[in-house]
Amino acid sequence: MANIRDIAKAASVSVSTVSRVLNDHPYVSDEKRKAVMEAVESLNFHKNLNAVHLSKGKTHVVGVVLPYIHQPFFSLILNGIAREASVTHSHIMLFQTNYEDDKEREALESLKGKQLDGLIVCSRTLPLSVIKSYSKHGPIVLCEETSDLQCVYIDHHSSILAGIEHLKQSGYRKIGLTLNRKSGTNTSQRVTAYKQACSEEFVFYNALNIEDGEEIVRCILENSSRPDALLVTNDYVAAGILNECRRNGVVVPDELALLSYDNQHLAESLEISSVELPLLEMGQEAFKLLSSEKPEKRELPFSLIHRKTT
Amino acid sequence: MANIRDIAKAASVSVSTVSRVLNDHPYVSDEKRKAVMEAVESLNFHKNLNAVHLSKGKTHVVGVVLPYIHQPFFSLILNGIAREASVTHSHIMLFQTNYEDDKEREALESLKGKQLDGLIVCSRTLPLSVIKSYSKHGPIVLCEETSDLQCVYIDHHSSILAGIEHLKQSGYRKIGLTLNRKSGTNTSQRVTAYKQACSEEFVFYNALNIEDGEEIVRCILENSSRPDALLVTNDYVAAGILNECRRNGVVVPDELALLSYDNQHLAESLEISSVELPLLEMGQEAFKLLSSEKPEKRELPFSLIHRKTT
DNA sequence: ATAAAGTATGAAACGCGTTTCATAGCAAAT
DNA sequence: ATTTGCTATGAAACGCGTTTCATACTTTAT
Numbered sequence: 237m238a239n240i241r242d243i244a245k246a247a248s249v250s251v252s253t254v255s256r257v258l259n260d261h262p263y264v265s266d267e268k269r270k271a272v273m274e275a276v277e278s279l280n281f282h283k284n285l286n287a288v289h290l291s292k293g294k295t296h297v298v299g300v301v302l303p304y305i306h307q308p309f310f311s312l313i314l315n316g317i318a319r320e321a322s323v324t325h326s327h328i329m330l331f332q333t334n335y336e337d338d339k340e341r342e343a344l345e346s347l348k349g350k351q352l353d354g355l356i357v358c359s360r361t362l363p364l365s366v367i368k369s370y371s372k373h374g375p376i377v378l379c380e381e382t383s384d385l386q387c388v389y390i391d392h393h394s395s396i397l398a399g400i401e402h403l404k405q406s407g408y409r410k411i412g413l414t415l416n417r418k419s420g421t422n423t424s425q426r427v428t429a430y431k432q433a434c435s436e437e438f439v440f441y442n443a444l445n446i447e448d449g450e451e452i453v454r455c456i457l458e459n460s461s462r463p464d465a466l467l468v469t470n471d472y473v474a475a476g477i478l479n480e481c482r483r484n485g486v487v488v489p490d491e492l493a494l495l496s497y498d499n500q501h502l503a504e505s506l507e508i509s510s511v512e513l514p515l516l517e518m519g520q521e522a523f524k525l526l527s528s529e530k531p532e533k534r535e536l537p538f539s540l541i542h543r544k545t546t
Numbered sequence: 547m548a549n550i551r552d553i554a555k556a557a558s559v560s561v562s563t564v565s566r567v568l569n570d571h572p573y574v575s576d577e578k579r580k581a582v583m584e585a586v587e588s589l590n591f592h593k594n595l596n597a598v599h600l601s602k603g604k605t606h607v608v609g610v611v612l613p614y615i616h617q618p619f620f621s622l623i624l625n626g627i628a629r630e631a632s633v634t635h636s637h638i639m640l641f642q643t644n645y646e647d648d649k650e651r652e653a654l655e656s657l658k659g660k661q662l663d664g665l666i667v668c669s670r671t672l673p674l675s676v677i678k679s680y681s682k683h684g685p686i687v688l689c690e691e692t693s694d695l696q697c698v699y700i701d702h703h704s705s706i707l708a709g710i711e712h713l714k715q716s717g718y719r720k721i722g723l724t725l726n727r728k729s730g731t732n733t734s735q736r737v738t739a740y741k742q743a744c745s746e747e748f749v750f751y752n753a754l755n756i757e758d759g760e761e762i763v764r765c766i767l768e769n770s771s772r773p774d775a776l777l778v779t780n781d782y783v784a785a786g787i788l789n790e791c792r793r794n795g796v797v798v799p800d801e802l803a804l805l806s807y808d809n810q811h812l813a814e815s816l817e818i819s820s821v822e823l824p825l826l827e828m829g830q831e832a833f834k835l836l837s838s839e840k841p842e843k844r845e846l847p848f849s850l851i852h853r854k855t856t
Numbered sequence: 857a858t859a860a861a862g863t864a865t866g867a868a869a870c871g872c873g874t875t876t877c878a879t880a881g882c883a884a885a886t
Numbered sequence: 887a888t889t890t891g892c893t894a895t896g897a898a899a900c901g902c903g904t905t906t907c908a909t910a911c912t913t914t915a916t
Contacts, residue, residue: 239872250896255874263894285659286600287872290901295596297639306625311616318615318642322649327656328640329607332628339632346637349595446815479815505756505789549902560866565904573864597902600871863912868905875900885890 238279246275302358316519354526380421396429412438412463449476465493494545509546548589556585612668626829664836690731706739722748722773759786775803804855819856
């Protein structure tokens with residue numbers, strides 16, 4: 237494939253001039269510009285982006301680290317990122333980690349190797365200190381509350397307290413909590429708030445999908461001591477719970493109230509009460525923070541949407 | 547940042563030797579290897595990936611073109627791609643197009659500029675001829691039936707016929723069809739098959755999400771001539787339909803049968819009959835096809851899962 | 857003993873666009 | 887008439903790792 241020097245030769249100009257033409261720099265006479273463009277045309281020239289990246293030291297690619305693409309929570313954040321990236325003509329490199337250290341490291345190494353201009357970590361398993369140590373190679377934004385790095389987050393502690401408050405006001409006393417993984421900043425915040433506000437503890441882990449919700453109902457029914465309300469990981473789990481309740485004749489919300497997280501279409505459609513999280517904005521803000529010079533922590537608000545399950 | 551020449555100097559060897567050490571080439575004496583590694587360590591050297599990419603002419607990055615990330619159909623394919631990519635330590639660059647020409651072009655241009663080693667197009671709006679014209683710059687795989695390019699696909703024509711057959715055998719006569727966009731290879735195949743098998747026509751477009759399903763029911767109820775069965779775009783639309791039917795006292799499947807596509811968890815959970823599509827495999831196959839030398843068309847099977855809505 | 861094969865190493869070219877610096881002509885300002 | 891400033895253009899350096907080629911020394915095979 238023809239390169240810029242071939243073009244220079246063909247157009248009888250210097251490579252600098254070719255580069256100027258290609259980049260719309262001023263200070264190129266019309267005739268030379270024309271000559272270059274003709275050469276470009278006839279030799280079917282196009283830039284090698286890797287050379288551009290190397291030379292410029294930038295790629296206009298940002299990495300996005302997330303555990304699962306298909307989970308609505310993350311795909312919405314991703315969507316927000318994509319939307320904002322599109323504005324600046326940046327591209328997105330995806331690192332689906334499944335919460336594996338190695339995969340997260342790959343992303344960090346790509347940043348280090350200048351393949352990425354920045355990195356957005358939607359969720360992680362690596363220690364914060366490790367992530368931070370890479371921040372000297374480029375901007376890193378986290379979607380959780382941290383003090384050392386740029387971050388966008390939701391105050392999950394408060395959201396849980398608000399949810400519990402809401403449930404208690406409606407007369408529910410034995411409030412349970414469903415969560416996905418056992419570790420993680422966001423999870424910890426939820427658990428801490430929960431333990432702070434509730435004496436009895438009904439905590440269900442590994443609750444992530446519809447079928448997990450169904451499983452939880454079965455689990456609850458087997459037990460004599462059962463919650464009368466649940467704060468649910470997300471709308472999908474709630475949908476599963478709702479579904480299995482119907483099958484088993486458990487009346488929602490009388491026998492079991494449900495307050496889920498995310499407030500996706502599904503919640504609206506099934507009339508599930510839900511804590512709305514501005515995930516799209518979260519992605520957008522995360523992207524914007526990449527190019528913010530000063531350290532910033534950006535908190536986003538949640539809001540409780542009251543429907544028929546509470 | 548130190549580069550390979552600095553290392554060479556510090557270790558008193560040639561750059562070739564440094565490169566050999568960094569790439570685990572044989573033919574390096576232990577002492578030189580040690581010297582290089584020490585220099586790498588003390589100067590905190592790490593490769594500039596853009597230089598590697600330029601030099602090697604490869605990036606180990608594949609582009610994925612899809613309209614919407616958050617749509618389960620595509621996020622599942624993406625998942626399959628990601629899974630397979632992870633095996634070869636390839637990375638994924640995401641091009642969410644919203645079916646905009648420009649975005650698709652960006653992906654194609656990235657391939658042309660050697661930023662990508664290959665491209666998987668999950669769905670497109672650009673004419674096939676345009677896509678094909680870029681295939682000289684790198685492998686392109688489509689997720690639809692084509693004769694000119696590598697592709698993985700499902701025979702949507704047959705799947706519609708099978709669905710209709712199934713519905714007819716159960717006694718339904720006025721079969722309707724819901725679709726998303728009006729154009730597209732997959733859509734066309736479905737429409738063609740539908741028109742071929744059904745004399746009456748009940749076709750609903752822009753059916754993609756839960757709320758679209760609800761809307762469709764409202765629309766159906768307003769009309770005197772209504773279908774008694776629907777072939778539905780995907781499980782989400784079916785869920786919306788199911789939901790709105792319940793609200794309006796329409797009994798499923800007696801008054802309205804539903805056969806959806808994709809067979810996601812949602813369908814299982816709501817006991818919706820669905821045509822299972824091997825989307826994960828589709829993604830995996832698509833990725834594998836990128837590195838297949840010979841032209842290949844790979845058809846994947848669908849299967850009809852009979853549940854309570856038919 | 858000699859050819860053949862393998863080990864080890866470095867110089868230089870290669871992949872390729874961008875950018876700085878120097879140079880030179882020409883117009884506007886003093 | 888002279889300085890200042892802008893327009894135009896090219897040579898060369900820069901970003902940086904990889905790879906080929908040539909060279910030279912060891913071994914192993916014949």
